[in-house]
Amino acid sequence: MRSRALLVLALAACDRPTPLVVCHNANCAEPVNPEADDTIEAMRESLALESDGRPTIDGMELDSILRDADNACLFAHDFDQLNPAPAIESANELAAFFARTGPISYGDRPFRIELELKASTSDVPLKRHTPEQRMIHAQCAWELYSILSESASANGRTIEVFFASFSPELLAALVASRPEITLAPVAYSALQGIPKPLDAETRPLDDYGGLPITAVEVHSQWFSDAQYEAIRSRDLELGFFMFSATAETFAQVEQFQPTMVVTSEATLFRRWIAW
Amino acid sequence: MRFLLAAVLVVVGSTSPAFAGPDWHAGLDVRIDQGAHPVRVTGGLTFGNVDTWLVLDPMIVTDGQHDLDLLAAWCPCGPGGWGLLGGWRTTTIGIEDGTQFQQKLILGVTAPLPRLGPIQARWAFELATLVVKHGAGLPTEAIGFSQGRDFIDLVNFGMFVTFELGSRRDAK
Secondary structure, eight states, X not given: OHHHHHHHHHHHHTOOOOOEEEEGGGOOSSSOOGGGTTOHHHHHHHHTOEETTEEXXXXXXXXXXXXXXXXXXXXXXXXXXXXXXXXXXXXXXXXXXXXXXXXXXXXXXXXEEEEEEOSEEEETTEEEOOHHHHHHHHHHHHHHHHHHHHHHHHTTOOEEEEEEESOHXXXXXXXXXXXXXXXXXXXXEEEEOSOTTTOSOOOOGGXXXXXXXXXXXXXXXXXXXXXXXXXXXXXXEEEEEOSSOOHHHHHHHHHHOOSEEEESOHHHHHHHHHO | OHHHHHHHHHHHHHTSTTOOSOEEEEEEEEOSSSSSOSEEEEEEEEETTXXXXXXXXXXXXXXXXXXXXXXXXXXXXXXXXXXXXXXXXXXXXXXXXXXXXXXXXXXXEXXXXXXXXXXXXXXXXXXEEXXXXXXXXXXXXXXXXXXXXXHTTTEEEEEEXXXXXXXXXXXX
């Protein structure tokens, strides 16, 4: 009897975590192809993925860039992306998905939307937002939110929208310009990727002091125990993002049990969870 | 049973001065990073200045993942000295309705640690590059270098230590 109980406990301990599977850069159909990140075509292909007769994903990340040259708000990951669509097109595409017949996500939890606001307005030379540009970018993001929340409400869908950025100043602009009435839950999250000096984007959590962030999204393989303790000590939700899942990625997910994984391989992750 | 007996005879025989074959070693491969399971079983042979290892992974029972290494080190200062490490790691990951294979090229350095009685200990630092992943009906994905996102997740560093018993008694 005792040995059977131990066996049950051992097997239960081997269960894999069940994080939300969120589509990275609106591009998560295999094989991984970063050149198609944040494009309408890849987004359609990702939304069409199915597992067990339901959408494979639990949510989607949409990036927006404010281009310094003309203050255009674009659906893009990088400044060298060819013919990026206006950011509003990405929201319209996802809003149309909410009108489909049947479920919009794999699980029964709210569809998770990550609206990432890129922290720079030009890469060569590297430029950051001016205070005016921060407000323009924030207003663009709220416009996307409005399209998505109205469509979800009209179609009886449950969604939650997380505004995410490497820039606390951009999140502050979002908080300052928040509409009085919001149809869907709103949250804010900090992004942390490759640390300095290898990459200039990541900022310490202290820089987000005073902001109502509830989550931190980190790169799964550039993540230290100290970061984990900092996130947990602030009682923040942990999310992982990655480009290509390796054995290291899966081990990190098993060890740190993030609430969500933002992946470019939705089917692989869904099948890994289901093993 | 006959195979086991033969294996025992080979092991015992190889420790006798009359045995002219390569030295053998076997033990544990231990690590704390996420490049492979933390404890694996290793064994190999030494041919002059070249040491070899085959690493098997009993921890597959814990999570359906198996990390199989075939490694070799060229030790220019002689058997048991420091060496340049190279090899291949095949990781199999159990997923629903199949197995994904992740193939990694391993390059690194290795050096002996102080001997612990009969136990030979070695340290190794590796650069593990995932070259291709395939299987389970998913599209095959090979590493690319057109932009950072193509490879940033596929190149990882790791360290491990081996603790082995062996037939060689003059390890440095």
